[in-house]
Amino acid sequence: MKKIGIYIHVPFCVRKCFYCDFLSFPAGEEARERYINGLLREIRKESVRYKEYEADSVFIGGGTPTVLSGEQIRRLMDGLKDGFSFGREPEVTIEANPGTVDIGKLESCREAGINRISIGAQSLSDKELALLGRVHSTEDFLEAYGLARKAGFRNINVDMMAALPGQRTEGYLDGLKRVIDLEPEHISAYSLIVEEGTPFHDWYGEEGKRRKGIPAHFPSQLPSHLPSEEEEREMYEKTGEVLEAGGYDRYEISNYAKPGYECRHNIGYWQRHDYAGFGLGAASMVDNVRWKNSADMEKYLRCIEDGFGDAKEEQCVLSIKEQMEEFMFLGLRMTEGVGKDDFYSAFGRSLEDVYGEVIGKLCGQGLLTDGDRVRLTPYGRDISNYVMAEFLW
Ligand code: SF4
Numbered sequence: 397m398k399k400i401g402i403y404i405h406v407p408f409c410v411r412k413c414f415y416c417d418f419l420s421f422p423a424g425e426e427a428r429e430r431y432i433n434g435l436l437r438e439i440r441k442e443s444v445r446y447k448e449y450e451a452d453s454v455f456i457g458g459g460t461p462t463v464l465s466g467e468q469i470r471r472l473m474d475g476l477k478d479g480f481s482f483g484r485e486p487e488v489t490i491e492a493n494p495g496t497v498d499i500g501k502l503e504s505c506r507e508a509g510i511n512r513i514s515i516g517a518q519s520l521s522d523k524e525l526a527l528l529g530r531v532h533s534t535e536d537f538l539e540a541y542g543l544a545r546k547a548g549f550r551n552i553n554v555d556m557m558a559a560l561p562g563q564r565t566e567g568y569l570d571g572l573k574r575v576i577d578l579e580p581e582h583i584s585a586y587s588l589i590v591e592e593g594t595p596f597h598d599w600y601g602e603e604g605k606r607r608k609g610i611p612a613h614f615p616s617q618l619p620s621h622l623p624s625e626e627e628e629r630e631m632y633e634k635t636g637e638v639l640e641a642g643g644y645d646r647y648e649i650s651n652y653a654k655p656g657y658e659c660r661h662n663i664g665y666w667q668r669h670d671y672a673g674f675g676l677g678a679a680s681m682v683d684n685v686r687w688k689n690s691a692d693m694e695k696y697l698r699c700i701e702d703g704f705g706d707a708k709e710e711q712c713v714l715s716i717k718e719q720m721e722e723f724m725f726l727g728l729r730m731t732e733g734v735g736k737d738d739f740y741s742a743f744g745r746s747l748e749d750v751y752g753e754v755i756g757k758l759c760g761q762g763l764l765t766d767g768d769r770v771r772l773t774p775y776g777r778d779i780s781n782y783v784m785a786e787f788l789w
C-alpha cells in the first residue's frame with residue numbers, strides 16, 4: 397500500500413502570541429465543538445480518496461490542539477481510525493502548549509493512540525516568555541513535561557526559539573541545557589522570524605530595532621533590538637554544538653533527535669511524500685497535485701456542513717520543473733542531503749544533467765559537498781536561503 401502522512405489543523409489558541417503569523421486565534425467552546433464536527437465530517441467525506449493508502453504518520457498541529465478537550469481529541473482520533481488504514485506503528489503527534497494540559501487530557505491522548513507530543517516551550521526565561529506573549533511560564537512548561545512523561549509519552553519534542561529580543565547567547569544556551577537535562581527525545585530550535593502583520597513587526601520592523609508603540613503592559617521592558625545577524629549565527633552554531641554534545645543528532649537544519657526519534661511526519665514533507673491535510677487552511681499534496689483548504693472559517697465550515705461547494709482552494713498540478721526544485725530545496729534541508737540515485741529514480745534524469753552547473757558553482761563557494769549525495773556544508777547551512785534559491789530556475 398502507498399504511504400501517506402495526515403495533517404490535522406486545529407486553529408485555536410488561548411490568545412495570540414506577539415510574533416505569530418500562523419492561522420490561529422482564540423475561540424469559545426461552541427466554536428470549537430462546531431469545528432470538530434466539521435473536521436470529522438471532512439475526514440469522513442475525503443478519506444474515501446485514500447483507500448489504497450496506509451497512514452504512517454499523523455500530525456495534529458495548530459494553533460494549540462490541546463485547547464480541545466480530551467473527549468474532542470478522542471473523537472478526532474476515532475474519526476481518523478474509521479477513515480484510514482494505519483500502518484503497524486504509526487507516529488501520531490499532537491502539539492501541546494504548557495498551561496493547556498492536565499494529566500487527564502494527556503492520558504486521553506495516549507488512550508486515543510497519540511504516541512508523540514510536541515511541547516512549545518520556546519524559552520525557559522519567564523521574561524522572554526512574557527515578551528513573546530506566551531500564555532505560560534517556565535514552571536508551567538516543566539509541569540507539562542513531567543505530566544507528559546507521567547501519562548506515558550516516550551517520544552517528546554520540545555520547541556525552543558533563539559534570537560529573541562534582548563537575548564544573549566549564554567542565556568539562550570542555559571535554557572537549552574536545562575531542556576537537554578530533561579532528556580526529551582527530540583528538540584526543535586528555530587530562530588525568531590519577524591513576520592509582517594504581527595505586533596513584533598510593528599515593534600521591530602525589518603531592521604530589528606524597536607521602532608514604535610511599546611505595548612502598554614510592558615512599560616520600558618521591550619528590549620531595544622533583536623540580536624544581530626552575527627549573534628544569531630553564533631546562537632545557531634552553539635545550538636548544534638550543545639545539542640550534539642548532549643546526544644542529539646542534527647538531522648535537519650533546525651531539528652535534532654536522539655537516534656531513532658527523528659520526526660517521521662516532517663521527514664515526509666522534506667522527502668516529498670504524499671500528505672493529506674484536514675481542517676482550516678490545511679494543505680495537501682498527493683501525486684504531485686497540491687491544494688489548500690479555505691482559510692476562512694465560515695466558508696470552510698459552510699462547504700463542509702452544507703455538503704455543497706468545495707473547501708479546497710489553490711489547487712495546482714506541480715510541473716516536473718517545480719517537483720525538481722522542491723526535491724532539491726526540501727531535500728537539502730536534511731543533513732543526509734539529496735541522493736543522486738533518488739533523484740534519478742524520481743525523474744529519470746541525472747542530478748548532474750539537471751543541476752550540474754549550480755552544484756559545481758555552490759561547491760566552489762564552499763556551500764555544498766558533492767558525492768553520492770549532495771549536502772550543505774556548515775557554511776551552506778548558515779546561508780541556506782541563498783543556496784536553496786539557486787535551485788529555482
Ligand atoms: S501558541 Fe503557537 S499558534 Fe498559538 S498564537 Fe502562539 S505561536 Fe501562534
